[in-house]
Amino acid sequence: MALQDEFRFINQIKPKKVSRSGLIAGIGDDAALFRPSVGMEQIICMDTMVEGVHFTSATMSPYQIGYKALAVNISDIAAMGGIPTYYLVSIAIPKEWNETDLLSIYEGMAMLADKYHMDLIGGDTVSIANTLVITVTVMGEVEKGKHLLRSQALPGDIVFVSGTIGDSAAGLNVLLHKGTESSHTEVEKALIRKHQYPTPRVGVGRLLSTLKRVSLNDISDGLASETNEIARASDVSLILDEDKIPLSGEIQKQYKNQALEFALYGGEDFELVGTVAASEWDNLQKVAKSYGYLISKIGTVKEGSSSVLLNRNGELQKLEMKGYNHFKHN
Secondary structure (H helix, E strand, O other), rough: OOOHHHHHHHHHHOOOOOOOEEEEOOEEEEEEEEOOOOEEEEEEEEEEEEOOOOOOOOOOOOHHHHHHHHHHHHHHHHHOOOOOEEEEEEEEEOOOOOHHHHHHHHHHHHHHHHHHHOEEEEEEEEEOOOEOOOOOOEEEEOOOOOOHHHHHHHOOOOOEEEEEEEEEHHHHHHHHOOOOOOOOOOHHHHHHHHHOOOOOOOHHHHOOOOOOOOEEOOOOOOOHHHHHHHHHHHHEEEEEEHHOOOHHHHHHHHHOOOOHHHHHOOOOOOOEEEEEEHHHHHHHHHHHHHHOOEEEEEEEEOOOOOOOEEEEEEEEEEEEOOOOOOOOOO
16 A cells, blocks of 8 residues: 555645534544534535546546546535535555655645535545545535425426536547647647536536526536436426537637537536526526626427437437446547
């Protein structure tokens, strides 16, 4: 194992300050203690990232790996309309990883945690034979009755998405072909940043939590997969308009012919996709704009079997619930 002194390592990653007033006892005891906020529902989610499957040292630094491992989970809290509060990290370490790189992983997480006033309250470190495995658990909270679910879509709703999508997969594609050490154009750098430093849309989720009814999902596996999850959970049909899917200027310059594929199947954008009543759309878009949030209408919800159809110049094409392995598809 790369760590010669696990207790010293734990002391190094132990936060020097506390951000949440509800924390009673964090790292240092057998378990953490925290006081739930009055009038709030508690949210908990967990994701595991495996070296060679979800990340590789050829495309991301240890700091960026840590940042993204936490961002993935914060995005899940955002998709519930919640506020991220605490996180725990379990890491399985092969002997090839040294202590400096491991500390850098935690530093990447800490940078993002500070932005959202989150506290690291526990976890575990173990040895493993070959590949690094990071499991992050994030806790959050949302006002009682204001949580957002995938199952709330109804016929007549507008389908929307935040930001632009496909950029993360495009950035990864640049890295897989040119590596991290090559000179990159400004367009390539913008796409790479979207892959290495995705922004969880907590602010957008909080805005949506103020509405009466919203279905919501975060885009971790691509637009096709995430919209299918909403369709299945709500038992409705979603019709998406190809020409309304928001694509950045960078992805259209760099990958004009692949941009739509990256948006539909690439994933890891961690934008939000959902549905809202048509009567609330204009006001939502107006308020979102006042906060600087980009939210785009990309389709409508219809009655019918759980499915997602893509309108391509008047021709409807069924979108299957699939994604792809980034490190095998480039």
